[in-house]
Amino acid sequence: MILDLNFEIGEDLKLILNSINELMESQWSTKKLRAVMEGNKEYVEQIWKEIIKLDILPYFSTLPLRDVVIINEFIGKKLLPGIVISSMVASRGIKNKDILNKLYSGEVKIAISDSNFVPSADQADYILVNNKLIRKENSTIQTFNSLDNSMKISKVEYNNYDNVEVNNAEIALLLASQMVGSGEEVVNMSIKYSKERIAFGKPIGSYQAIKHRVVNNAIDVELVRSLVIEASDNIKYVWLAKDLANKKIPKTIMSGIQVHGGIGFTDDIDIHLHLRRVLTLSKLYNSEINFSEFLQPI
Template sequence: MLLDLNFEISEDLKLILSSLNELLESRWSTKKLRAVMEGNKDYIEEIWKEIIKLDILPYLSTLSLRDNVIINEVIGRKLLPGIVVSSIVASRGIKNKDILNRVYAGEIRIAISDSNLVPSADEADYIIIGNRLIKRSNCTIRTFNSLDSSMKISKVDNIGNHEDIEVNNAEIALSLASQMVGSGEEVVSMSIKYSKERVAFGKPIGSYQAIKHRVVNDAIDVELARSLILEAAENIKYAWIAKDLANKKIPKAILSGIQVHGGIGFTDDLDIHLHLRRALTLSKLYNSKVNISEFLQPI
């Protein structure tokens, strides 16, 4: 997060964030994510087992929605594999206790979507589309080459037996928006660091107004999205507006971060493109149309 929120989060949440950060710093990296994108699934199993051992998933089900979105920011910054991301988000959004207990135990992993185009369905044991819980063996899956190959998009068809379960789609949308904000925060941090280190014409490029203003504008866009997400965590009716704002602001901020890095920003050497791929993929999920009339008040 760009702003220090230690003054406004509980001691319990600080401990959870500290444990999660310690785990992800020591056991996960974008180097491993790149290996996953090239087909190495062992790293998915390793980090999934570590997440289960940390017992973070039951916490997400019981914490306030506000604390949940803050935790999802951290997860977004670290770019976990797609099936792990979707299972974490599902652990908050679905309300079926039997399924949740199996997720908590690490027995099953879940892919989620609001349409039959489902990221990570090829790696899931169960698939949730809307409020339908579908066992993978009870449908056909056709997987496509995707922008983010760590969470490839699959088309799910010929759905047979399934169970209708209670799903809070607004909370899922908010969790996804929070992960997008995490990516935006990470890229802005990378831009700030690079603009201090990269020297051109005898001065750090961050001292030039063109770069300075771009980075500040990007930081403002990310914080605007984040502020609305935190507001929506207190008043869920704003969830779809928050997701819509994240969809618009975060990819734009990441693209701007690529430009701050100049020519190297367009290469595979940096991790920025990984955040762009993830943010664009998440931006295509859970995009309910906002009925603006419910926010209008008579004069």
């Protein structure tokens, strides 16, 4: 995280984050993500089983929303496979106990969307479109290559579905927090690179053009993060927070690519993976915002 948040999270949350970090450090990497994007499903199953063993999903239903937002922010940095992150988000959004129990046990995975274009539907057992829960076998899906091929987009057609209780606002907020995590990771990568890359005998971070760009990127990410955290306490800000994340985070990551210069546009570093992910998440759970709701008379 860009700022030191130790002052605002409790000991239980610190333990959860440490457990997730240990799991990610030992079991996951962007090298494996690249393999997943090329069609390796074994790595998806491996990390899914480890997450189920960690028993983190039941906590998502019981923790305060702010804590779940912070956890998802951390998860966003790690770029887990699309079907894994959608299943984790669904474990907070869905309120149906029978479905949740299947999810907690790892029996099913769930793809989520607010339209019939659904990332990761090809890897899901259930497909959640708003409040409609569709069994994969009761649907017809047509899958396309996507920007982020760890969560390919499928067009889903269906007739049979169950109406289930879902908090779509919470789902949107967790997706926004994952976008913030990607933005934070890219800012941290830019800071590290600007300290290490030498040009004309000095680190490029000592030049004002780079320094100002990195600082502005950090401010933009922290601006979005502040609104996401506020929305976890006041749910009426959710769609505003998601809209701001959609607008700010992809631009921040593009700016981070420019900080890295020519190498930023290659596959040698991971920035483009974050860009692919946030552009995909930015297309999900967008709500038309009535800005007049947030205006106050002078």
